[in-house]
Amino acid sequence: GKKWTEVKDLTNELKDQVVLIRGRAQAIRAVGKKMAFLVVRERGFTVQCVLTVAQDVVSPQMVKFATSLSRESIVDIEGVISVPSQPITGASQQVEIQVRKLYSVNKAVPALPINIEDAARSELEIEKALQAGEQLVRVNQDTRLNFRVLDMRTPANQAIFRIQCQVENIFRQFLLSEGFVGIHTPKLIAGSSEGGSAVFRFDYKGTPACLAQSPQLHKQMAICGDFGRVFEVGPVFRAEDSFTHRHLCEFTGLDVEMEIKEHYSEVMDIVDRLFVTMFDGLNEKCSKELEAINRQYPFEKLKYLRKTLRLTFEEGVQMLKEAGVEIDPFGDLNTESERKLGQLVLEKYGTEFYILHRYPLAVRPFYTMPCHDNPKYSNSFDVFIRGEEIISGAQRVHVPELLTERAQAVGIDVKTISTYIDSFRYGAPPHGGFGVGLERVVMLFCALNNIRKTSLFPRDPQRITP
Numbered sequence: 516g517k518k519w520t521e522v523k524d525l526t527n528e529l530k531d532q533v534v535l536i537r538g539r540a541q542a543i544r545a546v547g548k549k550m551a552f553l554v555v556r557e558r559g560f561t562v563q564c565v566l567t568v569a570q571d572v573v574s575p576q577m578v579k580f581a582t583s584l585s586r587e588s589i590v591d592i593e594g595v596i597s598v599p600s601q602p603i604t605g606a607s608q609q610v611e612i613q614v615r616k617l618y619s620v621n622k623a624v625p626a627l628p629i630n631i632e633d634a635a636r637s638e639l640e641i642e643k644a645l646q647a648g649e650q651l652v653r654v655n656q657d658t659r660l661n662f663r664v665l666d667m668r669t670p671a672n673q674a675i676f677r678i679q680c681q682v683e684n685i686f687r688q689f690l691l692s693e694g695f696v697g698i699h700t701p702k703l704i705a706g707s708s709e710g711g712s713a714v715f716r717f718d719y720k721g722t723p724a725c726l727a728q729s730p731q732l733h734k735q736m737a738i739c740g741d742f743g744r745v746f747e748v749g750p751v752f753r754a755e756d757s758f759t760h761r762h763l764c765e766f767t768g769l770d771v772e773m774e775i776k777e778h779y780s781e782v783m784d785i786v787d788r789l790f791v792t793m794f795d796g797l798n799e800k801c802s803k804e805l806e807a808i809n810r811q812y813p814f815e816k817l818k819y820l821r822k823t824l825r826l827t828f829e830e831g832v833q834m835l836k837e838a839g840v841e842i843d844p845f846g847d848l849n850t851e852s853e854r855k856l857g858q859l860v861l862e863k864y865g866t867e868f869y870i871l872h873r874y875p876l877a878v879r880p881f882y883t884m885p886c887h888d889n890p891k892y893s894n895s896f897d898v899f900i901r902g903e904e905i906i907s908g909a910q911r912v913h914v915p916e917l918l919t920e921r922a923q924a925v926g927i928d929v930k931t932i933s934t935y936i937d938s939f940r941y942g943a944p945p946h947g948g949f950g951v952g953l954e955r956v957v958m959l960f961c962a963l964n965n966i967r968k969t970s971l972f973p974r975d976p977q978r979i980t981p
């Protein structure tokens with residue numbers, strides 16, 4: 516086979532060498548009949564390719580052919596690397612290719628619904644371009660999602676999904692190194708796993724069934740099955756009614772469940788070390804990706820402590836109260852008060868990542884363990900990035916009688932979860948765990964404003980295609 520080079524690897528070191536690349540024709544510009552510039556893009560990196568008519572190498576027909584290519588067509592280019600004296604502005608790579616051969620591998624249609632260069636501009640660049648009187652179409656979210664395969668090609672989107680992959684990878688690696696076992700639980704289940712109305716129901720060969728709202732019940736059953744520590748990466752389905760910047764109807768859950776020896780803080784210890792490892796790893800391994808996102812959606816690096824701050828719900832309520840926000844000490848925090856508390860925590864402790872624990876029992880799911888010393892509270896926690904929830908977790912009730920009582924108290928038909936409750940009758944250790952929303956972690960780590968940006972093909976109450 517031939518030797519191929521990737522666009523991202525085209526640097527000064529290759530000066531005067533012949534390279535062969537494959538990419539997309541992002542922009543094509545003719546200069547008279549004897550010259551053409553072609554910007555070729557591969558995985559978000561771009562290089563300027565120059566065609567100049569020269570005896571035996573580039574014919575006028577070849578220049579004409581180049582200028583007739585439609586944008587986003589796949590092309591193969593062979594040429595010599597040169598280093599221009601002026602910095603290159605229209606491409607990421609600071610070298611040019613003096614083209615010798617050009618092949619069209621597969622053509623794109625001439626009129627594309629999205630112009631990738633426009634889709635890749637930051638808000639500031641758009642403002643400037645508009646002020647300068649440039650003709651430009653702002654690519655809105657719906658258009659992007661309707662033509663997602665085109666939208667995916669922008670440098671920022673290329674970076675977002677590489678970061679998402681790293682989040683998942685670090686999650687797995689860290690937990691494997693801590694003795695956890697990766698499992699897969701069913702997504703077609705008989706009863707709802709989190710309660711409430713946000714559940715997709717369907718008919719399972721004549722039996723009413725649900726799409727799993729979380730792996731909650733089955734990951735606990737794996738603990739009853741003596742796996743000790745388990746994790747899962749898998750789809751989670753929520754029939755959300757509300758159309759918000761942070762709710763999807765299908766997202767990827769990163770779930771953990773583990774035996775607890777003495778205290779639910781053992782679960783928070785895992786959260787703490789997992790996420791410090793994750794943030795360090797992302798900053799270290801994904802600096803190019805973070806830069807690419809920053810160019811289109813400027814943001815400040817996440818501030819986090821080496822040891823994650825833990826506040827009790829009561830302390831949080833007190834901080835809000837002192838700031839003039841009155842909330843029900845046994846109610847839940849709403850989005851606004853979570854944001855506000857995030858600001859207060861940042862001011863006081865200098866972190867945008869923290870754990871809030873000992874929530875009121877009444878606002879937590881039925882399987883949550885009440886506090887030993889005060890059953891109005893529970894052994895549970897939420898975790899926040901930049902004032903928004905990314906995790907909820909808790910110690911679970913492992914005593915079947917109490918579990919039945921708790922389920923009934925919140926109106927769950929215990930018949931639908933009888934196999935789950937029975938699991939605790941055969942010897943069940945104290946245990947707890949947590950669930951992380953993958954798309955939310957990426958969204959908030961990069962301070963993006965909408966969860967649809969971090970889901971490859973988002974599913975929300977108004978969208979089930981493409």
Ligand code: 4AD
Pocket residue numbers: 709728729730731753755761762763764765766768770771904905906907908909948949950951952953954955966
């Ligand atoms: O807070 P949730 O509903 O908790 C559970 O599912 C529990 N079983 C977890 C546990 O082990 N105790 O969901 C967990 C996380 C949330 O913190 C959030 O990050 C994410 O899942 N999440 C969503 N992400 C996108 N769209 C939605 N509709 C989400 N609902 C929850």
